[in-house]
Amino acid sequence: MSLLELDGVSVRYGDRRALDGVRLAVAEREIVCVLGPSGSGKSTLLRAVAGLTPVAGGAVRLAGRDLRGVPAHRRGLGLMFQDHQLFPQRDVAGNIAFGLRMRREPGERVAGRVAELLELVGLPGAERRAVATLSGGERQRVALARALAPDPRLLMLDEPLGQLDRDLRERLVVELRQLFGRLGSTVLAVTHDQGEAFALADRVVVMRAGRVVQVGTPVEVWQRPANAFVARFLGFRNVVTATVGGGEARTPWGAVRVSTGPTADVGPGERTLLVRPSGVRLSPADEGAPLTGTVAARTFRGDHVLVLVQPAGGGPELEASCALREAPGVGATVGVSLDPGEVVVLDGEPTGDQHRDQLS
């Protein structure tokens, strides 16, 4: 049975629906990561579960029990706030011990538990340090220890690593996953960073404008975005409307062979098509590729280069991933061919103007 269950949960801020009939289940010991752009309702989701935001419709159930009417302080959940919200007037130990004191744990037990948690998050002996003297990474660790201290049934993390710089973030995400595995924690995290979500989660939930648009393992979501919105949100640019039929898709870049893939119900008609950048092969212009174009921009990405090609016959720009040594220069004319293995026909609605929605 699921530990946490959201059954058609809606939250309204005035006229705006911040959450719109969200269904979601988190199993015991599972790490679920809600991924979405800002304003998609992911923080609201955590606040609704925590009891900090009133739910307008639907039910939140924890271990089968409806939480309606249970105030935040009686839910027994852990929540790590976006910017940590450590209590500034208390030292590190005072912050971590807070939840234990609220449960009237005896003093010596509290001290022992605080030391144990500091050990766990890699800050042994930091009890008496003032919060103001902590670095960003240390604050994050203290906030985590504070949330873990009362041993909550469900731990929720709101952009847990959002404030930290990239290097630290990548290191901490691995540490967190190991830690949660060791403790057997059930975790519901939200983030706008796909890298963070994929590294941390057993399951990813993609949200958009208050609705869940895709649920799946990181691999599933990455390989088969549910629709154009998800694909674009994951950073793919080569998303177009195409006419599919007879094992072929007609795109603005010409026809390309498509396999209907594992979900065989993808029928013919107007579909959304994704071409991964690694599936856009560039070749010298005179080698007879079906499409030619001009290199409009190059972006250095460390181990590869993203090349933006403006097709000669018009149509949207194509993004291609090249090895550094093979990347053509800006202004060069290149031949372009699409690798059918990297072309995905997406489910769901056609592309439309989802780019605008994503920004709102």
Place this chain on the structure above:
Amino acid sequence: MTRRALAGGALLAVPLLFFAVFFGYPVAAIVGRGLRADGVWQLGRLPEVLGDPGTLRVLWFTCWQAAASTALTLALALPGAYVFARLRFPGRRVLHAAVTVPFVLPTVVTGAAFLALVGRGGVLDDAFGLRLDDGVWAILLAHAFFNYAVVVRTVGGLWAQLDPRQEEAARVLGAGRLAAFRRVTLPALTPSVAAAALMVFLFTFTSFGVIQILGSPGRATLEVEIYRQTAQLLDLPTAAVLTLLQLAAVVALLAAHRLVTRRHVGALPLVDPAGTAHRPRGWAQWTALGGVLATVALLLALPLGVLVERSLAGPDGYGLEHYRALAHADGTFLVAPAEAIGNSLRFAAAATLIALVVGGCAAVALTRRAGRLTRGFDALLMLPLGTSAVTVGFGFLIALDEPPLDLRSSWVLVPLAQALVGVPFVVRVLVPVLGAVDDRLRQAAAVLGASPWRAWREVDLPLVWRSLLVAAGFAFAVSLGEFGATVFIARPDEPTLPVAVARLLGRAGALNYGQAMALSVILMLVCAVTLLLLERLTPSRSAGTF
């Protein structure tokens, strides 16, 4: 959610009830007494009184002296705002605290100090035969004296938090020093200058104690005229009309103040004031510093010094004669003047407690955004500051004399009236601090298992207790100095310090004069000590806006 709204409503109910019973009701009662005869409203009195040349003269004097006082205060205090905000010099902290002393000094003491400086038999009279008390200058200077801190604190408080890099950015973009100031700093400061000017105008518009002592029959503010009509001529209808007139003017001023302060809130990037001050550089800054120190010495320190000097000067040279005389009752009083000290402290302590409870509830309710209800509420809380204290005092007497509110003979009447002027200060000190407590800290506490009350105790209280003490200090000081209402309702055998000072000044004779000065010095010391204690407690960020 409903429970939360209910709690907010309960918090709001305390101040609402307090103001309804101890402000609205007495004021309404006295206005009604004046404007109703045989149960019929006599609204014909309104145009009659308003059209009276005497009223117009009073109104004219009230307005122009307030405008002139405001202009003079700004001229003298704006350089002070700059110097205290931007320049670092030895003794800055102590001096900053010291310039606030006049603001919390009872107006009676201010009047007495300026009387001792420029009045008949004053120091300048003795030395040069110079007297200013028959002109309006003594009034203007006295007003500048006690409002200096309003400008320095309001404008300087913001100035110290303006990021100097804004001006540097303008300089790098090619603006000269003056142009950078004019185009970057000045626009940022303008709202706070306007806010300070409006506050000074409000305080001087309703000036009572100072004018009562330094004014003359031709120089009466509305407030003084209300007192005269009420207490001396017993012309309640005229007093009622004047009260309404003053109330309308004060409401307009407060509305303007609200408009000015609201527009720019949050738009400016503010920085820690500790990092913006530097040692004076160049002749201009040294001149500014010198000028400000001279102003402080002449405008603020000299009158207080003279007050002390006069209190010590007896017929046979200096001594403590006047202070000793305070211990004995004579014809003037039913009790020894020294007993007024005990009365004052007792009343002020009780008033502080009331103001803290009422103002504290109001501040919490205001910061918890209990909805549209609270929007005009904070302005309403300021109203007692500008309402004729005489009206309030007299209103207490005629309104609170029947069961179940028969308080006429109760000692609590005085603290209640004093708390009315203390509450606005408590609210003004607490609201910014409580507002700065991030609601998510409370939520963090709630998620960790703290009930709302526990969360307040664990999160809010540790963050605001200093400000609570500061608020208490302000309430204590203004309660101590409250004069207009207290003079009506304090019983003859229980005078407070300001009442005793005024009574002594009202009598002829060198001994009475000397005793008044001595009592003023004692009052000044109590206020100054309170304030200097506060200054040690004030968190650097949240210095009051007064």
